Amino acid sequence: MTGGLLTADRRFPGWVRYSGVGLELAGATAGLALLGYWIDGKFGTTPWGILGGVIIGIVGGLYNLVKQSLEAVREAKDDDDAA
């Protein structure tokens, strides 16, 4: 994910970029949980499939969120310095 909406891409206003971050966290968790659920059904690995899916989703989503927050901070500092 090096391009597009989720970098400090100034073509899009802040609220558009940041609204996606939370949705990604929730979406990744839900999506991977669903995948885990399907795997559980197929291979009888309850509850590890769902558990694994949720954990990976949360970790990945949070990592992205933290990265975005830190970038937002740097962006705000750059704005302050430039002004």
Place this chain on the structure above:
Amino acid sequence: MPAGLSTSDFYYILPELVLTGGALLVLIADVLLPRGSKALGWITMLAIGATLASLAPFTSTHVEVAHGLLAVDRFSLFFKIIFLGAAAITTLISMKYIEIERMGAGEYYFLILCSTLGMMIMAGGIDLISIFIGLETMAVSFYILTGFIKPNPRSNEAAVKYFLLGAFSLGILLYGMSLMYGLSGTTSLRTMATAFVGQERDPRLVLAVILVVAGVGFKIAAVPFHMWAPDVYEGAPTPVTAFLSVGSKAASFAMLLRLFLEGMPSLNADWRILFEVLAIVTMTVGNLAALTQSNLKRMLAYSSIAHAGYLLIGIVAAGAGYTRGVTATLVYLFIYTFMQLGAFGIIILMRRQDVIGDELKDLSGLYLRRPVAAFAMLLFMLSLGGIPPTAGFMGKFWLFSAAIEAGFVWLAVIGVLNSAISLYYYIRVVVFMYLKKDAAGSEPVFSPPLALAVGVAVVATIVLGVYPRLLFDVAEASARTLGAAGLAATLR
């Protein structure tokens, strides 16, 4: 009908009388005690405690008093507990703040108690007149409290904005109320309800509904009546902002529930649709606007707007005839009080002599300096975002399930999506506290009252998240006393 109050009326309004006495005591004590005495805050706590104790005889009461002006029932009791709890925590978090900002303590605490009194009347009012009196008492107290830091231009600006917009919206509400009176011939909500049956297509009544929704919408800061909230929240003294965001909101929802479920239940097809639209727009605008805020108070203002949107989902479910909607709204208001006050408590912690402390960057490195405070704020942010196992998650869960039960699945879906969007700005706070290391200014120090207040909020947020059943049952019993069931009970 004999005129005047009877002795039994005075008995039933005992809590309000105790609170009034306490407020006057604070004013007198302010004159008698030496300037800058810390005792005033504790006298206020005493007054609040006495009022809470005076609620005890009324836990299963269900009467109308003062010729149908006020109801003393479980519904008003539930809200009175919320208001007094919020006032107590606000008093605790105000103590240090008042010293730093050099505010006049006596008048400040007096006004806090006055606004609490107004809220209590709003929750118990079942007549247009008494609701209006309660509303005005609360509102005027808040106008003054908002502008309390006189040398600060932002505080003055916030007070003037709040006053002007409040006055205009009150006019709109009053116009709606006058139409309700004119079309029914009475100001009593319960009598009005029967008068309106069969009148649903009357355009004047529809106009009344729209006007009342607009007036109430302003008080709860629903979009598009929310314009005052971010500026007022940012400019007002932080403890006032905290109290405003929980107490005024809870009281306004109590008023909303009384007006619509007791006064106009047969018109629910009209007002339910209005609230549905309001809920969706409010949640979305509130959350999207909060994403780019760097000032914590403004961020919490927009978050508060979004939460009004979630609460309106419960109202929509209630409008479809599901008591579960009312219950969920009551539960969420209770939970919201604690997590919001807790978050503001931490912001007040950051206020020192050399630092204002209400910007996001002021929280940098809090984990290194005050790990307990950082943990508390983490908890409040997670709860506001609706993440298990916090109380906020349970509250949202019940609100959304009430909506689904009532058939508003799309509303619940939009609610969940909005909660997901909101995660960013709540967790961003956590990122600042834990991952940024550049802490500036002097050490933030917990004063004992502040520590007590934040501690209570933390315990409430954890306990209500893990074991919410008790609160839910109490709220359900309270919700059942509203509306037609309530009317039937008093006619026994």
